[in-house]
Amino acid sequence: MTGAPAAGPGAASPEPPDAPATEARWSDRDRVRERELLALLATLDADDPRRAAARDEIVTMHLPLAAFLARRFRDRGESLEDLTQVATIGLLKAVDRFEPERGVEFSTFATPTMVGEIKRHFRDKGWAIRVPRRLQELRIAISRATAELGQETGRSPTVAELAAHLQVPEEDILEGLESAQAYATLSLDAAVAETAEEGASLADTLGAEDTALGEVEARATVHPLLAGLPARERRIVEMRFYENMTQSQIAERVGVSQMHVSRLLARSLAQMRTQLVADGTTAPPE
Amino acid sequence: MDTDPAVTLRIPAQGAYVVLIRAAVSAMCARLDFTIDRIEDIKLAVAESAALLLSDAPAGASLDVRLTPDAPDGLRVTMACPTVHGRTLPRDSFTWTVLTALVDGVVATVTPDRTLRIDLAAHRSEAVRP
Numbered sequence: 001m002t003g004a005p006a007a008g009p010g011a012a013s014p015e016p017p018d019a020p021a022t023e024a025r026w027s028d029r030d031r032v033r034e035r036e037l038l039a040l041l042a043t044l045d046a047d048d049p050r051r052a053a054a055r056d057e058i059v060t061m062h063l064p065l066a067a068f069l070a071r072r073f074r075d076r077g078e079s080l081e082d083l084t085q086v087a088t089i090g091l092l093k094a095v096d097r098f099e100p101e102r103g104v105e106f107s108t109f110a111t112p113t114m115v116g117e118i119k120r121h122f123r124d125k126g127w128a129i130r131v132p133r134r135l136q137e138l139r140i141a142i143s144r145a146t147a148e149l150g151q152e153t154g155r156s157p158t159v160a161e162l163a164a165h166l167q168v169p170e171e172d173i174l175e176g177l178e179s180a181q182a183y184a185t186l187s188l189d190a191a192v193a194e195t196a197e198e199g200a201s202l203a204d205t206l207g208a209e210d211t212a213l214g215e216v217e218a219r220a221t222v223h224p225l226l227a228g229l230p231a232r233e234r235r236i237v238e239m240r241f242y243e244n245m246t247q248s249q250i251a252e253r254v255g256v257s258q259m260h261v262s263r264l265l266a267r268s269l270a271q272m273r274t275q276l277v278a279d280g281t282t283a284p285p286e
Numbered sequence: 287m288d289t290d291p292a293v294t295l296r297i298p299a300q301g302a303y304v305v306l307i308r309a310a311v312s313a314m315c316a317r318l319d320f321t322i323d324r325i326e327d328i329k330l331a332v333a334e335s336a337a338l339l340l341s342d343a344p345a346g347a348s349l350d351v352r353l354t355p356d357a358p359d360g361l362r363v364t365m366a367c368p369t370v371h372g373r374t375l376p377r378d379s380f381t382w383t384v385l386t387a388l389v390d391g392v393v394a395t396v397t398p399d400r401t402l403r404i405d406l407a408a409h410r411s412e413a414v415r416p
Contacts, residue, residue, distance in 0.1 A: 159315075173316070269384065
């Protein structure tokens with residue numbers, strides 16, 4: 001049971017009732033293992049096959065911390081499941097960005113990254129403000145029903161099947177699906193407002209300039225765009241567009257809901273488009 | 287219902303209106319009993335196509351969308367919009383890769399008056415027998 005963050009006989013210090021139990025339960029052995037892994041990661045090339053295993057192990061060790069941080073943001077209109085996933089994305093980023101030579105504890109470094117990711121999640125999406133509670137609940141119910149029906153039939157359900165299963169009109173299912181996508185739609189249509197002139201959405205900004213699609217979009221430029229995505233999103237984009245896996249298959253592989261995969265895909269594509277424009281040879285107007 | 291009529295939609299060529307296309311595509315796919323996976327893919331392809339079309343649309347242009355049920359189990363989505371430069375969609379572009387992964391057929395054509403037209407064909411691939 002090496003590396004498991006279980007309470008050993010030596011871990012006698014009582015935990016504060018509402019603190020992340022992670023660190024308190026850690027044995028010296030876990031800490032040593034963590035340092036080994038982080039040191040190993042720092043020496044491996046980006047495409048070294050051993051990276052994934054080391055990364056996974058560190059992430060697994062810190063999942064309780066991600067879950068703890070996610071719980072701090074519950075009751076704000078997001079499911080705990082989604083928040084934990086977002087925190088885990090932050091955790092992955094932290095693993096990739098961590099520099100052992102700086103002499104900071106990894107958990108100290110990772111916590112603000114995870115909290116930042118959760119806050120960005122709320123800020124980017126405006127979820128709590130824009131989507132009524134009824135739709136949030138519907139979205140969660142659809143997500144659950146999609147998984148259940150998928151288990152039974154081995155394929156993703158139709159709108160009619162979901163409506164029958166949840167005993168709501170088909171229109172509600174469509175509405176729920178669209179609200180799940182509110183994330184991606186908002187990020188495309190509203191996120192630029194902060195930087196561009198007020199009221200100008202990304203698509204408008206795009207329309208106003210010469211994006212030289214023929215050249216800018218050449219295959220060679222796709223790799224840096226992909227590299228600009230967070231690791232998990234990049235992997236999901238690759239699985240969908242280069243390995244032709246379905247969203248449900250990806251969901252199963254990555255361990256998130258199909259709706260979450262759909263959202264991450266839409267967001268990633270939007271981000272890559274933004275990046276294309278930012279990297280373009282012509283500067284935005286003004 | 288193998289002779290379902292086509293639906294046409296004309297929106298201002300501005301990002302804020304793309305949501306209307308998505309909603310129409312969603313509802314049409316549900317009518318045709320597509321699975322959620324397929325619907326999300328088609329919506330993603332439509333959004334990607336719209337982004338491409340809008341990126342080169344002149345001010346005040348409209349984007350035309352036509353949704354045609356394709357018996358027995360398909361849907362064709364045609365999107366057309368005037369463009370400033372009259373460029374087509376290169377086959378080595380990421381957008382092309384994305385579209386061809388999401389739907390079963392993609393055709394991009396530019397007319398002499400510089401209207402870019404993107405045709406997407408999708409089928410209800412997974413076995414669904416209502």
